[in-house]
Amino acid sequence: MAITQELLDELLKEYQKPEDLLGENGLLKQLSEALLNRVMQEELTHELGYKKNGKSINGNARNGKYAKKVLSKNGELELAVPRDREGEYQPKIIKKGERRFDGFDDKIISMYARGMTTRDIQAHLQEIYAIEVSPELISTVTDGVIDEVKSWQARPLDALYPILYLDALQIKVRHDGRVINKAVYLAIGVNSSGLKEVLGMWIAENEGAKFWLAIVTELRNRGLKDIFIACVDGLKGLPEAIEAIFPQTQIQLCIVHLLRSSLIYVSEKDRKQVVADLKTVYRAATADEAELNLEIFDSTWHDKYPTIGKIWRANWARIIPFFAFPADIRKVLYTTNAIESLNMSLRKIIKNRSLFPNDEAVLKLLYLALRNAAKKWTMPIRDWRRAMNQFAIIYGERVPLTFL
Numbered sequence: 001m002a003i004t005q006e007l008l009d010e011l012l013k014e015y016q017k018p019e020d021l022l023g024e025n026g027l028l029k030q031l032s033e034a035l036l037n038r039v040m041q042e043e044l045t046h047e048l049g050y051k052k053n054g055k056s057i058n059g060n061a062r063n064g065k066y067a068k069k070v071l072s073k074n075g076e077l078e079l080a081v082p083r084d085r086e087g088e089y090q091p092k093i094i095k096k097g098e099r100r101f102d103g104f105d106d107k108i109i110s111m112y113a114r115g116m117t118t119r120d121i122q123a124h125l126q127e128i129y130a131i132e133v134s135p136e137l138i139s140t141v142t143d144g145v146i147d148e149v150k151s152w153q154a155r156p157l158d159a160l161y162p163i164l165y166l167d168a169l170q171i172k173v174r175h176d177g178r179v180i181n182k183a184v185y186l187a188i189g190v191n192s193s194g195l196k197e198v199l200g201m202w203i204a205e206n207e208g209a210k211f212w213l214a215i216v217t218e219l220r221n222r223g224l225k226d227i228f229i230a231c232v233d234g235l236k237g238l239p240e241a242i243e244a245i246f247p248q249t250q251i252q253l254c255i256v257h258l259l260r261s262s263l264i265y266v267s268e269k270d271r272k273q274v275v276a277d278l279k280t281v282y283r284a285a286t287a288d289e290a291e292l293n294l295e296i297f298d299s300t301w302h303d304k305y306p307t308i309g310k311i312w313r314a315n316w317a318r319i320i321p322f323f324a325f326p327a328d329i330r331k332v333l334y335t336t337n338a339i340e341s342l343n344m345s346l347r348k349i350i351k352n353r354s355l356f357p358n359d360e361a362v363l364k365l366l367y368l369a370l371r372n373a374a375k376k377w378t379m380p381i382r383d384w385r386r387a388m389n390q391f392a393i394i395y396g397e398r399v400p401l402t403f404l
Helices: 005-011 018-022 027-048 104-113 118-129 136-142 144-152 207-219 238-245 255-263 270-284 285-301 307-316 329-333 337-350 359-374 384-398
Strands: 064-073 073-082 159-174 176-188 196-204 226-232 248-254
Touching: 027 073, 104 144, 104 359, 118 136, 136 144, 144 285, 159 196, 159 337, 159 384, 176 207, 176 307, 176 337, 176 359, 196 207, 196 359, 207 238, 226 238, 226 329, 226 384, 238 248, 248 329, 255 270, 255 307, 270 285, 270 307, 285 307, 329 384, 337 359
Parallel strands: 159 226, 226 248
Antiparallel strands: 064 073, 159 176, 176 196
């Protein structure tokens, strides 16, 4: 049904200022109440089979109404729910026992997902909509996300994710009456279309290779059969944990993490030059040129910082896999930037909380934040088609023809 200009003119003839339309007793709220009350009257008419003031067909009849308040995004609505004599009528648009309507839960979840605390949400709803909402209601609404988290965490995965990023971030959680640091493990896959996808999220007391082994095993049990390249930080034992489950996977050490580890030993005045010299290593055209530049770097800085050359040489086999690919797609492979940028956005979300009461609260908030972030992942990685062609050359029959 089209809304005519005449109808709008009639509705807005008393409109003078914004609160007349959007305020606590504004037009939108009044209109919502009137429409809902009218719909419920029509529902009852359909149930009874006759219109108001008409004659009953089956002996049942209208029997007054009762007041009911529901929360909505336009404020608290005061409704008049009609009754029938036999008590058979159950409203469909506002179900029995329902106290929230019209996306109200979604508003709470949206605010929670953006890092607002329960107290923040309470204050916001009171200020904007003049609605009193208890902390218990907010917890009830957000607790409904947990079942969704469990289903998401157990969902089947694709058989192949050409690239897998693994990383962890640290949070503070209350545990047995004390506050401890915990690690939130994240796995992001790049699927055959070049789109990023969070494969799962796990919580443990510390980041360790043993727990990563359990995670990679879970990914396999959920249907993941092959990974071409796993991009990881320098955590000891992590490459071996991946290779134990996916022995054909190439491990690519994150250059950003390697640089951070190297700069620990460098004085402030030398940092800029050390970074520039290391850049000649990982931005070389070939692995051979990179190795030559590493020798030049080591001869330049060995006396001052001998540990840096040792670190790079010890990890050399896990540094150079990306050199097999064209320069314009190497950056996708040699850093965990995809997951680092996600972690940065997650840290912004959790900064309002000095600590979490339990693991479930962590899962609720971070899952909602991840869901919001994933909405922006609509475009494939740049030059993904070229990357897939390179994968086909390097990995041969491991690349299904349907992916090309």
